[in-house]
Amino acid sequence: MRIACYNVEWFTALFDRRGRILEDDAESGRYGVTRGAQLGALGIVFTALDADCIVIVEAPDNNTRRKTVLMLEAFAATCGLRQRRAVIGFANDTQQEIAALYDPEVLRLWHDPCEGSATAPRFDRSLKIDLDVDDRLDTVRFSKPPLEVQLEALTGPAAGRRLRLIGVHLKSKAPHGANDPASEVRLAIENRRKQLAQCLWLRRRVDDVLDAGESLIVLGDFNDGPGLDEYEALFGRSGLEIVLGTGGPPARQLHDPHARLPRGKTTALPASARFFIPEPPPGRFLSAMLDYIALSPDLCAHAPKWRIWHPFDDPGCYQVADLREALLQASDHFPVSVDLAL
Structure with missing residues (x-):
């Protein structure tokens, strides 16, 4: 079984107001890439990925005129993908949904949100937590509520096996809107507090799932990782480490090999995203490891093989x-996948 996640930059811009595919020479949401070129590139990437289930971060917007599921299924039909069925969880108002495409001949997938508790409420609700240690509870909400689904295998030796998937797009820590160094620091710290609160909320849900004895995969764009910025020392650990349970009992930890900093100064860091920074001219590219697929301990016993579909770091790509060119045109993130011998 192959499970993947893929952050597709401005997927929503490839559809018109009524949800019809726009395959033309007009500019897409990606700088310097037409809508037709991005669609073609996505078709190549999804076909090569050949996953049984793909959690899509930044899926097309779901609203009164356009439906994410219908748009994704139309995209799959246009590209001839075997992952021809889609599912969405709680819609949001950011134009970036979290959804999944899957092969209905291989899997059954359905939205299965937990009702939650006071300490870990359902993801479309709010959490009360003290973010700044002032003895006052702050209200935290997900701008993009995680997608929680049940997955059931329909074929092969794993037929009938169920897994729980939680697809995430956690808050960015970037200080957007800062106009001077002081406001940049203030916004960076404020956003990290909110991001950490989301990670604590998610970790509480992880604990609930592990307590229930379910197999779990948490995957998506965490906008975080060990050693990613200078504020990590201020808060003690990264949000990703909180979600994984790093430092806790092994039976309570989730695992992704890319979530640990490699030893040795000469070891290259993995990357799942590549952003163009235009200033100062002629600009430069910034790489970061943001996308992860974390497995519960029981799934780690099934010979998992992780892969980052990086056009330069992965020899096969x-x-x-x-495929190399398609990965560069399709998005500013690259897919990540895991193969499980269930």
Whole structure:
């Protein structure tokens, strides 16, 4: 079984107001890439990925005129993908939904949100937590509520096996809107507090799932990782480490090998995203590891094989010119996947 996640930059811009695919020479949401070119590139990437289930971060917007599920299924039909069924959880108002495409011949998938508790409420609700240690509870909400689904295998030796997937797009820590150094620091710390609160909320849900004895995969864009910024020392650990349960009992930890900093100064860091920074001219590219697939301990016993579909770091991607170029045109993130021998 192959499970993947993929942050598709401005997927929503590839559809018109009524949800019809826009395959033309107009500019897409990606700088310098037309809508037709991005659609073609996405078709190549999804076909090569060949996953049984793909959690899509920044899926097309769901509203009164357009439906994410219908748009994703139309995209799958246009590209001839076997992952031809889609599911969405709680819609949001950011134009970036969290959804999943899957192969209905191989899997059954359905939205299965937990009603939650006072300490870990359902993801479309709010959490009361003291963010700044002032003895006053702050209200935390997910701008993009995680997608919680049940997955059931329909074929092969794993037929009937169920897993719980939680797809996430956690808050960015970038100080957007800062106009001077002081406001940049203030916004960066404020956003990190909110991001950590979301991670604590998510970790409480992870504990509930582990307590219930369920197999769990938490995957998506965490906008975080060990050693990613200078504020991590201020708060003690990264939000990702909180979700994984790093430092806790092994039976309570989730695992992704890319979530640990490699030892040795000469070891290259993994990356799942590549952003163009235009200033100062001629600009430069910034790479970061933001996308993860974390497995519960029981799934780690099934010979998992993780892969970052990076056009330059993965030899299989680099050696296929069409795929290499498609990965660069399709999004500013690259897919990540895990193969499980269930």
